[in-house]
Amino acid sequence: xxxxxxxxxxxxxxxxxxxxxxxxxxxxxxxxxxxxxxxxxxxxxxxxxxxxxxxxxxxxxxxxxxxxxxxxxxxxxxxxxxxxxxxxxxxxxxxxxxxxxxxxxxxxxxxxxxxxxxxxxxxxxxxxxxxxxxxxxxxxxxxxxxxxxxxxxxxxxxxxxxxxxxxxxxxxxxxxxxxxxxxxxxxxxxxxxxxxxxxxxxxxxxxxxxxxxxxxxxxxxxxxxxxxxxxxxxxxxxxxxxxxxxxxxxxxxxxxxxxxxxxxxxxxxxxxxxxxxxxxxxxxxxxx
Numbered sequence: 001x002x003x004x005x006x007x008x009x010x011x012x013x014x015x016x017x018x019x020x021x022x023x024x025x026x027x028x029x030x031x032x033x034x035x036x037x038x039x040x041x042x043x044x045x046x047x048x049x050x051x052x053x054x055x056x057x058x059x060x061x062x063x064x065x066x067x068x069x070x071x072x073x074x075x076x077x078x079x080x081x082x083x084x085x086x087x088x089x090x091x092x093x094x095x096x097x098x099x100x101x102x103x104x105x106x107x108x109x110x111x112x113x114x115x116x117x118x119x120x121x122x123x124x125x126x127x128x129x130x131x132x133x134x135x136x137x138x139x140x141x142x143x144x145x146x147x148x149x150x151x152x153x154x155x156x157x158x159x160x161x162x163x164x165x166x167x168x169x170x171x172x173x174x175x176x177x178x179x180x181x182x183x184x185x186x187x188x189x190x191x192x193x194x195x196x197x198x199x200x201x202x203x204x205x206x207x208x209x210x211x212x213x214x215x216x217x218x219x220x221x222x223x224x225x226x227x228x229x230x231x232x233x234x235x236x237x238x239x240x241x242x243x244x245x246x247x248x249x250x251x252x253x254x255x256x257x258x259x260x261x262x263x264x265x266x267x268x269x270x271x272x273x274x275x276x277x278x279x280x281x282x283x284x285x286x287x288x
Contacts, residue, residue, distance in 0.1 A: 036097070036260065038050060038051050038052070038259075039078070039098075041078035042078070043075065044074060044075055045071075045072050045073060045074055045075055046071055046098070046223055047224075049098055050237060050250070050261060052226035052235065053235070053259050053262065056226040056228050056235060056262075057226060057229065058071070058224065058226050058227075059234070061206060064127070066206070066286075067205065067207055069119075069122075070119065070123075070206055070221070070224065071206065071223065071224045073100050073101075073223060074100070074102075075100060076098075076101045082095075082096055082099055082247045083104075083246065083247055084246045085105060085106055085107060085108050085109070085110070090242075090247075092274070094252060094254065094274065095249070095251065095252060096249035096274075097250050097251075097252050097260070097261045098261075099248075099249050102118070102248055104241070104245055104246065104247055107181065107245070109181055110245045111184075111188075111241055111244070111246075112217070112219045112220075112240060112241055112242055113187065113188050113191075113192045113211070114183075114184040114188075114241065114245070115219075115221070115239070115248045116209055116211075116219050116221050117183060117184070118180060119221060120207075120286060121135075121145070121183075125176055133146070135187050135191070135192070135195065136191045136192075137183075137186040137191060138186060138187060138188055139161065139186075140191075141154075141161040143179075143186075145176065145179055148175070148178075148182075149169060149170060149171045149175060149179075150169050151169050151170065152165055153166040153167065154182055156186065189211055189213045189216075189218065189219055191213075192219065193211045193212070193213030193219075193284065194213070195286075195287075196209060196285055196286060196287075197284060197285055197287055198285075199284060200283075201265065201283055204265060205222070205285065206223065206224055206236075207221070207222060207286065208221070208285050209221050209222070209283070209284050210222075210271060210284075211278075212276075218242075218276040220251065220273055220276070220278075222236050224236065224237040225237070226262065233264070233265065233266055235262040235263060235264055236265060239251065240275075242275060251273050255267075
């Protein structure tokens with residue numbers, strides 16, 4: 001028996017349900033007023049500040065791993081601006097959604113590749129894995145932190161680089177930062193790209209780096225990932241510094257505001273960040 005009242009009640013229900021589903025699909029990360037629902041303003045770390053879109057959960061990481069370190073990077077208060085080494089403010093605020101709470105010094109040194117080096121070195125330093133802290137200069141010279149901490153310093157005369165004894169042994173943090181400043185001055189995307197090993201985009205891990213070696217070149221680092229356990233699709237977050245030296249910041253995804261600041265791993269081919277375009281073949285990884 002056909003009941004018109006029941007029929008139209010059901011039709012209204014399905015229409016409303018479809019509208020709601022469409023709203024969810026088209027507004028995963030945005031409120032009607034433009035606020036990003038994936039940002040928790042009270043959060044003081046990447047883990048707490050930036051939540052995955054609906055249906056996604058953060059991938060598991062090993063305790064004490066580089067991935068865990070990056071996921072828990074401290075952030076300055078929500079709304080903080082990116083500043084240059086000289087105190088000036090980065091003009092384009094659409095580039096980033098958060099600022100990492102890490103000093104950059106007062107010299108124009110910690111640029112793009114340097115920021116990646118800084119994060120890797122900080123992680124190893126705080127784990128006291130001093131023997132793993134080493135980076136190559138552009139000319140191929142290997143600068144080991146343990147050698148620096150033993151009191152040796154680096155002499156650079158043209159393309160000739162050598163060690164000489166100058167200080168007593170010192171593993172303090174200020175000495176570590178002084179070591180990094182020298183690395184920043186003589187390393188870059190060209191040298192770092194040669195140190196890292198290529199990885200498939202499908203095998204991406206937190207801590208991997210999109211890098212194009214050159215003058216100029218650029219590098220951004222994967223600082224977190226999430227997965228949809230039903231579909232297997234993965235998302236990731238990126239951080240960078242840029243030129244001139246500036247605060248490390250978490251990048252927005254200007255190509256997809258529905259999931260920004262997350263990037264979609266299935267978007268193969270080009271990886272378009274706000275200030276640089278990479279290709280998936282640019283993905284590389286630190287050797288353990």
